Amino acid sequence: MHYAKEKDLKAIAITDHDTIEGNEEAIIEGRREGIEVVPGVEISVDYSPGTMHMLGYFITLEDTTLGEKLNLLQDSRSDRNPKIVKKLNEMSLSLTYDEVVQESGGGQIGRPHIAQALVKKGYVKSIQEAFNKYLGKGAPAYIDKFRLSAEEAITIITNAGGIPVLAHPFTLNYNNSDELDDLVERLVEKGLEGLEVYYSEHDERKTSHYHLLAKRYNLVITGGSDFHGKNMQGIDLGTGRGNLKIPYILFKRLRTLWEEKRNRC
Numbered sequence: 001m002h003y004a005k006e007k008d009l010k011a012i013a014i015t016d017h018d019t020i021e022g023n024e025e026a027i028i029e030g031r032r033e034g035i036e037v038v039p040g041v042e043i044s045v046d047y048s049p050g051t052m053h054m055l056g057y058f059i060t061l062e063d064t065t066l067g068e069k070l071n072l073l074q075d076s077r078s079d080r081n082p083k084i085v086k087k088l089n090e091m092s093l094s095l096t097y098d099e100v101v102q103e104s105g106g107g108q109i110g111r112p113h114i115a116q117a118l119v120k121k122g123y124v125k126s127i128q129e130a131f132n133k134y135l136g137k138g139a140p141a142y143i144d145k146f147r148l149s150a151e152e153a154i155t156i157i158t159n160a161g162g163i164p165v166l167a168h169p170f171t172l173n174y175n176n177s178d179e180l181d182d183l184v185e186r187l188v189e190k191g192l193e194g195l196e197v198y199y200s201e202h203d204e205r206k207t208s209h210y211h212l213l214a215k216r217y218n219l220v221i222t223g224g225s226d227f228h229g230k231n232m233q234g235i236d237l238g239t240g241r242g243n244l245k246i247p248y249i250l251f252k253r254l255r256t257l258w259e260e261k262r263n264r265c
Contacts, residue, residue, distance in 0.1 A: 005035060014039065103117050164191060200241055
């Protein structure tokens with residue numbers, strides 16, 4: 001939170017993968033630093049053509065069903081990670097699970113920590129290379145995991161008082177704009193309320209396309225740097241790769257939507 005203050009950010013959201021850990025601490029620190037903190041989560045969704053993540057903003061952290069589902073996803077991650085390390089060992093890459101745990105700092109463990117360990121041991125030069133060569137979908141050491149359906153993720157977020165937002169659409173690996181349009185339309189029918197338009201990997205063309213798509217379906221527009229500390233090289237908090245600008249008005253509109261929904265309940 002001190003770093004967010006140094007970056008002169010007015011608001012941030014904590015949206016870690018399949019967990020809400022760290023949210024309460026961030027909210028407390030945010031109050032001390034004068035930064036508005038949005039409680040959130042990023043849920044893994046079952047989607048075979050590419051990768052789909054569903055963001056949940058302004059969620060109720062104490063929601064029982066949300067907690068139970070996230071525990072299931074965490075258990076799946078815990079089962080998956082040692083299997084990935086075993087596959088890497090079978091490929092003659094000397095790596096222990098304890099080394100991966102060290103990269104996580106004792107927190108939630110994921111593929112980025114395995115990638116960081118591979119970089120440290122000199123097997124690859126970057127985290128991106130680790131994913132391309134070993135850990136990404138379709139790569140030799142990739143292990144799939146349990147995921148929720150898009151409808152389940154949207155429903156869980158909504159029932160926890162949150163705003164469901166489709167994260168970084170470019171990872172969906174859609175073939176054309178019509179295909180993406182059809183997908184978003186189906187998700188809107190299931191309760192989708194927002195679209196992540198501003199993102200570190202979205203170029204100007206993609207940003208413009210997603211902006212128009214959000215307007216077409218009356219979706220709230222959001223943005224995020226997807227800052228993961230040292231695990232996402234070249235991406236900084238708030239500014240992404242240095243040219244990301246997320247207007248504060250987007251946060252205000254997101255908060256207004258949440259307040260309107262809360263008042264209707």
